[in-house]
Amino acid sequence: MxxxxxxxxxxxxxxxxxxxxxxxxxxxxxxxxxxxxxxxxxxxxxxxxxxxxxxxxxxxxxxxxxxxxxxxxxxxxxxxxxxxxxxxxxxxxxxxxxxxxxxxxxxxxxxxxxxxxxxxxxxxxxxxxxAPLWQEDPRELADAMLDAGFEIKIVQVAAYGLDESWLGRTLDEDALSELEALNDEYGVHILGEGGEFETLVTDAPHMDRPIELEYETEWDGDRGRVRITDAWLGE
CATH class of the missing domain: 3.40.50.620 (HUPs)
Incomplete structure (x- = not known):
């Protein structure tokens, strides 16, 4: 069977x-x-x-x-x-x-x-x-992703406290600490689940080759996104 x-x-x-x-x-x-x-x-x-x-x-x-x-x-x-x-x-x-x-x-x-x-x-x-993420602690989930070797890029933001500097930023320990502060101050979800930000995983243990990007940023007052102009698999 x-x-x-x-x-x-x-x-x-x-x-x-x-x-x-x-x-x-x-x-x-x-x-x-x-x-x-x-x-x-x-x-x-x-x-x-x-x-x-x-x-x-x-x-x-x-x-x-x-x-x-x-x-x-x-x-x-x-x-x-x-x-x-x-x-x-x-x-x-x-x-x-x-x-x-x-x-x-x-x-x-x-x-x-x-x-x-x-x-x-x-x-x-x-x-x-x-659904292994369901109702798990957001910070613990984020730490587990980084500990596993996930490389995560922020490709869109739409929340008070997140400015254009976040576009294309890698979600690392420093970024998570800042997101925790923004969560305390403005209620920004640490994993962006309310649409505060969106991400792209460019490398991880289950990927044979990383995703390489070229991009521009677009900003519209209080929100913005990465506009990808080229993408390919690296070595």
Whole structure:
């Protein structure tokens, strides 16, 4: 009998990358990465730089499934309905896979909006959910990522206290200390789960080659992003 396979819900950011890494450490047979590329702002998915998941997948050595996250935005009345539509896009993609699916990995930390929808999706499909970050201490998670050798770049910020200097910055011990201070002062989430910042993992133990970047920064008063002009796998 063939072993059932796992799919990693994957954006290239630190949280989904950590969930994948932990799944591989636990011996789960992850046979696909699945990236949903939102058409615009999303309540369910990481938005910036998802086009780089192809490079990450090549470095990791697991095939990538790309899914366009398009839906009729004019028919959506509120965040809950949009979240439901976005989840259904993912569910359809999982149903279409040519594997015997055992479960999915997800990188949610505290977002009940995301996690409850993914859990309901898993229940509907009769599969398991592996969510190793769920309700863990954010600082301890961040420290574990750095201790494991994750190289994490900040590619988007949108929170009071985070200025243009954070764009392209490596998430290291100094950055975490500053984020803890911003959490105390302004409530900025240390892992950015409220959308305060978004990240890209450029190197990690489960990646054979690092992702190298060339980029410019774009700043709009109180928020900004890294606009990647070139990206490739290093040696």
């Amino acid at each position: 063939n072993q059932q396979a796992w799919v990693s819900l994957f954006s290239g950011g630190k949280d989904s990358s950590w969930a994948l890494y932990r799944a591989l450490e636990a011996g789960l047979p992850v046979e696909r990465l699945l990236t949903v590329h939102p058409a615009g702002d999303s309540y369910m998915y990481h938005v910036p730089a998802t086009e780089l998941t192809a490079l990450a997948a090549e470095s990791i050595g697991i095939p990538l499934v790309n899914v366009e996250g398009n839906f009729d935005a004019e028919s959506v009345e509120d965040a809950g309905e949009q979240g439901d539509k976005e989840t259904e896009i993912m569910a359809d993609a999982l149903r279409d896979l040519d594997i015997d699916l055992a479960g999915v990995t997800a990188g949610a930390v505290e977002s009940e909006f995301q996690t409850h929808r993914i859990q309901d999706l898993c229940d509907d499909l009769g599969i398991d959910l592996f």
